[in-house]
Every structure is written in C-alpha cells, then in structure tokens.
Amino acid sequence: MTFLGLGLTSFGGPVAHLGYFRHAFVTRRQWLDDASYAELVALCQFLPGPASSQVGLAIGLIRGGLAGAFAAWLAFTLPSALLLMVVAAGASSLEGPLVTALVHTLKLVAVVIVAQALLGMARNLCPDARRATLATVAVILTVLINGTFGHLAAIAAGAIGGLLWCRSTDAQQDSPDLDIRISRHTSRAALALFAILLAGLPLLHQAWSANWLGLADAAYRSGALVFGGGHVVLPLLETATVTPGWVSEQDFLAGYGAAQAVPGPLFTFAAWLGMVAEGGGVAMALLMLVAIFLPGALLVIGLLPWWQQLRHLSHLLAAMRGANAAVVGLLAVAFYDPVWRSAVGSAEDFALVAAGFVLLVVWRQPAWLIVLAGIAIGLIRGLIHQY
Structure with missing residues (x-):
C-alpha cells in the first residue's frame, strides 16, 4: 500500500521520487537509515535502468524478498502506466489551462519534497568539512561534464576522496547490514x-x-x-x-x-x-x-546480494562514505535543474514552495497532505485562468 500511494502521488521525475522514498522509508517508517538509503541510491546510479524505480525495487527486495520487490515495482509503476494507456486509448485528455495549472503546482510540490530530502541527507551524509567538500566537488563535476558520464565521474571522485579522507569515521555512522532475502x-x-x-x-x-x-x-x-x-x-x-x-x-x-x-x-x-x-x-x-x-x-536482483558482502571491507566503507557525499552533490544539481528551474518561475511560485517547505520541515506535516494541498491549489489556479 505504501508503494501504491507513492505511485499515485509521486510527481516530479526521478529526483523527486528519491525524495518521496526517503520521506516514506527513512523518515517515517525507518526501514532504512540515511547511509543505507544513500548506498542504494549510489549503487543504482551506477547501474543502467530507471534509477529511482531500482531503488524502490531494492527496498521491496530487502523488506519482502522477490515477492516484495515485485509488489513494490507493480504498485509504484501501475498507476501511471494505466493512466497513460487510458489516455492513449482516447478516453481522456490532458490539455487545457486546468490541467496545465495542476501539473505546474504538482511540480512545486516536488520542489518541496526534494528540498526536504536534500536537507536531511546533507545533514547525515555530509556532517564534516571533508564530506561537504566532496559533495561540492560532485556538484562541480556534474555541471562541467553533462549527462551520465558526469554522474559517474562525480560518484567515482567521491569514492576516491572517501578512500583518502574518510577512513577515520565513527563506526556508528556506518549503515547496518541489510536483510537480502535471495540466494x-x-x-x-x-x-x-x-x-x-x-x-x-x-x-x-x-x-x-x-x-x-x-x-x-x-x-x-x-x-x-x-x-x-x-x-x-x-x-x-x-x-x-x-x-x-x-x-x-x-x-x-x-x-x-x-x-x-x-x-x-x-x-x-x-x-x-x-x-x-x-x-x-x-x-x-x-x-x-x-x-x-x-x-x-x-x-538489482543479481548484484545486491554481492554488494552486501563487499560493503563490509574497510576500504570500501571509506569509499562509500565519499560516494554517499557525492550523491548529495548529485541531488543538489538535480534539485536546481530540472526540479527548481522547471517549476519555480515567479514570486508566487516561490511563495508556495516556501509555505510548503515550512509545513513539511518545520511543522512536520505529512507529505501526502502537501500533495493534496498542491492538487487543491492547482485546481483553483486552473479555474481562475480558465474563467
């Protein structure tokens, strides 16, 4: 049911999905800690395929084995797939000012969700100057080198930096073992x-x-x-x-x-x-x-069990601390473009994002409430523009 709710409400693209996942599984349900979650994100960034869906599938795999992985994928994927199939069949329309305003407001909701995820991950994964520096290096590399190679270069640089700088870190900051239920x-x-x-x-x-x-x-x-x-x-x-x-x-x-x-x-x-x-x-x-x-x-099914064995190596732990910091940098770049740039285009948009951020982070309101509020505001804005 958790993944079904995410499949129905997770607007904003892959980076926003990672924000929704973190809020649902790290902050609310505490199925993972931030370090374990960042490891999954970093691993899936290295693999071909839809990174955010692979993270969701990995979480399902950890919680319920192959059946859990399939259930997580099906629940997260089916809502949008069915909607697109219905639209393709001509049973609906996605044109007009009402729908345009609704989609735009939901993009603003995604800005709020990603901002909260970025803030929380930065606090936990970049707690010192060295890892904050590695995150900044990741930002620079991602901006200078476009596309997939920039992402891979940023994570590789973070891992190398972790090997050089992040060996003497408290053990409590390392993530616990994950329960991988496949042979x-x-x-x-x-x-x-x-x-x-x-x-x-x-x-x-x-x-x-x-x-x-x-x-x-x-x-x-x-x-x-x-x-x-x-x-x-x-x-x-x-x-x-x-x-x-x-x-x-x-x-x-x-x-x-x-x-x-x-x-x-x-x-x-x-x-x-x-x-x-x-x-x-x-x-x-x-x-x-x-x-x-x-x-x-x-x-994911093929590599996650082997990763579970390799991640105990001390050198690899240090590399993962640096790679996790690099993931924060990657998310920061993606937060700026496309999440922020594609959504926030006016002072009114900025005000809505600020209000949503305060509700989510300061007043600790649930993410689903922010989504519902975004839908309501989008409908109101669309009706105003339409009439």
Missing part, C-alpha cells in the same frame, strides 16, 4: 538472464520478424543501455520505435507530453508506445512495460 544462485540466474535477453532478443527478432518481438527487443535494449533513466531513455526509445516506423513521431511526442502529467516513473512511457504502435493494444503495452523495466530489475 546467490538466484542472483547468478538473474545476471545470466539479463545477458541472454540482451544478446538473444535481437537475434530472435532477426529470425522471426514479428512486430511484438521487435517492440519487446526495443524496450528491453532501451532499459538495459541507458544510465540514469528518466528523460535519458527518450532518444533510445525514439530511435528504436519511430525510426523503424512502428510509432509515428506525432504519437511519440504526444505520449511524452502525457507522461509529464502523470505520477510515477517516466519509463511507463513504454506502455503508451505499446498502445499506439502498429498492431498495438493492451497486450503490447503490458509487454513493453515489463520489457523496459526488466533489465534494471535483473541487475
């Missing part, structure tokens, strides 16, 4: 399946040129070869679906616009593509939805 045999099978599908689906499609197989291959390769997730996957999906002629450019752009207006992960855009593709429909939408998320899920 090494299962993890090996997941990694093997990841490789077999990545290499085998293109060969199978060459031998059997069925549309459904080609679209499944396109979705799987897009999920397996993109780092950071979110908007980064769009060029891959466009090349894989529009260029062969399975999806028109107009339908692709319309779906991208619709995906901005729904909560949950942007990877659910694959469900839209399955609905509007040549010969598409509900079955195709569900196939592409599973295919685009499957490689990231297999990597």
